[in-house]
Amino acid sequence: MQTRYGVHPEHFRTFTTDQTRDEFLAQNMMVAGKIELVYSHYDRFIFGGAMPTSGPLELPNDDDLKAEYFLERRELGVLNLGDAGSVNVDGTTYQLARFDCLYVGRGSKSVTFSSNDGGKPAKFYLNSAPAHKEYPTTKATQAEANRLELGDDEHANNRVLYQYIHENGVQSCQLVMGWTELLPGNIWNTFPPHTHERRMEVYLYFDIPGEELVMHFMGKPTETKHIAVRNFEAVISPPWSIHSGAGTSAYRFVWGMAGENQAFTDMDAAPLSTVR
Template sequence: MDIRYSTGKEPFKRMTTEEIRDEFLIENIFIKNDVTAVYSHIDRIVTLGCMPVDETVKLDKNIDAMKDFGVDFFLQRRELGMINIGGDGLVVADGKTYEIKHYDALYLGAGTKEVTLASKDAKNPAKFYMNSTPAHCTYPSRIITYEQANHVHMGSQAESNDRTINQYIHPSILDTCQLSMGMTHLETGSVWNTMPAHTHERRMEVYFYFDFPEDQIVFHFMGEPNQTRHIVMHNDEAVINPSWSIHSGCGTSNYTFIWSMGGENRTYTDQDWIRTPDLR
């Protein structure tokens, strides 16, 4: 498991392109029949990916729970959310089987001991993108299908940000300790997300960009509003955003991204907006 340590505002201003990428960018998320994990000390969020092709894979395959988290098993004091961006998959959690289809989500409450992941068709494997945050109590595990998510349309073609925000692990859908997750899809011809930009000092966020051609890129913007930097993102890559940082992107084509948040609250509208002319 890759461990990343928190970087503050002042050091960030002096970081090179390579240093910013090393600290905040998460690459190679999906590996055949394996689980990848990046543990960030920013609100102690863990970002994971699993692409089971022709094997059943244990969620904690590459995690030493006692060494890495000081507990008996990975989700003993953690909750986890996942969205499947690949073919239909099967998740077995403490003996209960969940069929997770394309664009469906699954929430697993704290205390879940044994989790395995598999694909229904090796030729069209599932791709489980996951985030886990600390949890102080247990809420029931459940599937949130694409149809059950809240679908909120925002933006316009004229502003190049015609998009639909699909809220899965969200206060209006189910209770969690702190984890929120959703998926935003940009329509053809739209390339901007989360503009006007904002911060939320009370929550951090991870963005995972996908569903765009391999020869296209997304420029992800982060940093303080008056000290912005960018990271070039390729398909199926994620970026860790501290609470003091903006998080916005612009692509050379339209794309989809999953946003995951953890922190002090779960109030989706708790945002500190920045006027676009004030960005630097």
């Protein structure tokens, strides 16, 4: 498990492109036959990918957690971005099709990921946050997610959001999770931008076709930088940073948040006149 530490916004102003990528970009989130995890010191958020091929993969308990098992003091969100697979939680198996989500509550001791066909593997994206109480392990399909339509073609930001783990959906302690789809011909996400000082966020970009890419923008609204992001790469967004992107084609991304509250609309807008 990689570890990423917090960065002060004044320090961030001095970063080169390589430094920005080293601190905030996580590459190779989906590796065949492996589980890849990143531990961020922003709200102690863990994110990563599990791509089972030749056999099941068990959620590891890294020594840095100083826990008896991974979810002793944590909760977990799982979103399948690949072919059909299953997640076994303490002996109960949950089948997950593409875009099905599973919330796993604190206290679950064993979590194992499997693909129904190793040649067409599931691609499980994982988000985990500290938890202070237990909520039941719950599956939600794409049809059960809360669907929001935002933006318009005129501003090239026509998109659809699917909310799974949130205050009016699958219940959790602090984890919020879902994904966004840019409609064909649209490229901008989360613009005009915002920050939210009360929680951090991680974007995992996926379904970026071929050699296309997304230019992800971050930093304080008056001090922005960019990161060129490819398929199945994730960007950590500190509470003080905007988090938006423009692609060379349409794409999708998973958003996961943790922090002081779960209100999706709790945002500090950054008017376009302030962005630099």
